[in-house]
Amino acid sequence: MTATPDRPQRQPMDSIDERLILNVGGVRHETHVSTLRNVPSTRLSRLSETHVQSRQQEEYFFDRHPAVFNSVIDFYRTGELHVPLDVCGAVVKRELDFWQIDEFQIRACCWRHYRVYIDNQRILEAYNTNLGIEHDDCSLDDLTGWKRFQMKVWILLDHPRSSRAAMIYGITSFFFVILSILGFCLETLPSLRPQSVTALANATSRPECDGKARDQMLRWEPNIFLNIIDIICTVFFTLELICRFTFAPNKLKFIKSAMNIIDIIALVPLYVQFVLNIIDIEYCYMSERLVFEVMFILRIIRMFRIFHLVKHYQALKILVCALRASTHELLMLLIFMIIGMLIFASMIYYAEREDVVNPGKTFATIPVGFWWAIITMTTVGYGDVFPKSSLGYLVGAGCAVCGVLMLALTIPVISNNFTLFYTHVRSRSEVPKGTRIKSPEEVVLEPIVTMQRKHSGCFIHKCVVRNPRNS
Template sequence: MSLPPKHVNNRVVINVGGTRYETYRTTLKNIPDTRLSWITETKAQNSDCDPVTGEYFFDRHPGVFNMIINYYRTGKLHAPTDVCGPLFEEELTFWGIDERQIEPCCWSTYRAHRDAQETLTHIDGIDMNQDEQDSDIDDHVAERFGIEEVPAAKEGKWLHWKRRLWNLLEFPYSTKAAKVLAIISLVFVLFSIGAFCLETHMNFRYVTVPNATILDVHTVLEAQTMTKPYLFLDVVEYSCIAYFTLEIIARFIFCPCKREYVMHALNWVDFMSILPFYIRQIVIRISPELETSTGLYYLNTLRLIRIFRILKLSRHVNGLKILVQTIRASAKELLLLILVLGIGVLIFACLIYYAEQVADFGENDFKNIPLGFWWAVVTMTTLGYGDLHPRTALGYIVGAGCALCGLLMLALPVPVIVNNFTLYYSHAQARMKLPKKTTKILVGAADALKQQMSLPVSTKHDRDVSFIPLPK
């Protein structure tokens, strides 16, 4: 049975990558201002239409087109799960469909690749392979110094060497020399932290007070002020301080922007970690009797800042960079976790305070609600120190409820953070292991040239191979 003429004229055949799709022109008109809606109006002048067969041919991905044509039929745009996000994004651009029309059920999957790429752009040395990274680092440093691409002989010896030395100090993977210097710096950091920890142990200290022993002291403060670390620890200390001082001076001299250098947090950590050493040496030279004073001892404890030098490992371990970016990207989930935990702590601290008063026989650990805060925190986080615990039946019930609620509150937001870390880490590892692209492919360049040469002069500027949807 043949169709009436009006139905035959209404049908349209679309060939996408060798796969034929048949639909109605009225269906394609459901989504106006798109590529498929335009072919229903310009059949005679459309170069995509075969005048012999009457079908339209597009050399695009046929699998993705299933979602595109279904959008015209149902009005709901879903993202395929068997293709990557960038491919579907390119197809939407070609067909002239706004990505904001994607259904909520598929939006997170569609945006996952873009969110990961945006996050990785803030991590130095991950989003490019080694050869491209070296070139981009040189360009980045040259741009910060205000240098154009000119030979080294013309840019000035001082500026040339300043740029090279900053590259050596700032980017550990730029050259082999930079890698060696980064390893040396890391060794000094580890030795400095190790010596700082060992000198607090009595086996690495000797008594400086005459006729006194370690057994005569009763507090840790007294033991530290009456003793000194052995000589080899002092040698390690002085060597590390000398190296860190030279490094800070060199980085400040060769940095392209002094303001950015001063605003960087890790630079302040470097400066504050060596400052107590020099203050102590100046005070001892002025008044030697103050060497064993309590005030100078507390000033010396500011050397604790040096342990934050371990954060420099993030320059060498990409996993730490990804972890920091994961925490930033998961800020909303972390705030939600803290908020939910705070609400639970407040509720159960008040409940346990009044529950323990029901049968109070003088052994009540919860003298006030703030003590209940501490008990609720250690219970909800499953630590359970046991320093405070309920003693009544009603208190046990409240404690059981607090522990169960704590498990639920901690279990719900954590998987989101873990998924973010897995997503970013997998993207970073993939981009680091990606081989270098030696050939740049210009897709559609030859066809574009042929079409531009065959079109009249008046229409050459009106046609483009790529399709850009008009703003609505």
């Protein structure tokens, strides 16, 4: 229930002016009953009613945070809730929940500091959820027989940091990934580039393509050394994929994984080449340029195997999580870039026209202006197209300034998320093994749960009533 300052109801003069003492964390506060009634439906307002009914001079002790309570009692007096900036937001929220004060009563000047805690908590919850899913996927608890053996092998294959054997396997697998990518890059060198060879067809078994027999057919022969490397890597990746699928605890999730799909597609070119080399119709199909292009595109996919590095290098995993957490900011940046591209491309097209009818030579169409606007707003500036008129200079200057502002407003959010994740992971890695780190929800809810368990039906947590007259 939202706690807002309200005008207290009229009470007898003795009860309104009656005072009580609150001892919070060793700091004593003396206040009027009427002050605590200013914010109804809260813990202290109900305490004031109980105090008036008891008609005793009592001191109430609360084992709570004294610095935050200074802000709480000031809220009862002035109606403005300001929180201390040197106290963690989790502590402030815990105390506000205990005193049953709505956090939205915090003033705007302090809300930004408090909101940072909420945003960071939300981001770290998403990151911890991903860590929890990975931890649950590789849990050996309550597993026996084949399931336990399957999980052990899966941990070795998919979690390189789980053991020394898993690390050795991960390094070996990554070595073959690097070797495969290196072979793909080296085959673009002139001396190692695949050669197109014209082969003579057998007279007794000339293939017919489009109903016509061909005497000479075009074949694609790669470099022998690179071809051997490609075969070795393909055999390794095939065996690895079969083993990982066999021992995967969730086959459907394994098939849907993006990295596994990339691994499967990357294996296709060599097997397609092998099949076409052993059948007679290979001459017809291998002579088609479309097949060469498709094979080349499929071979490019092996470059994406480099993302296997995410398993070995934790900073890359943090970067991926930071990008996921910054989805809204990236979408906002994309929308801003599209709006700026449309506006400045149209403006530069009309600014660079030769006359009303004829467009300019550099910006002949607005789509050309799209390209210019993108490279200008991102401060790349290739220099292939640029304005030449005075009006075009003004449009170009405005485009560059707007691009800098767009990047300056959105990129720091991504870098802040990366810093937050990195600091969080470093702090977790310094915790001794076997120590469980409590989540912010557990820290906030633990005192309330303890209160309900130990003091069922009582609204005062750890309250000690002292009567000076009886002491």
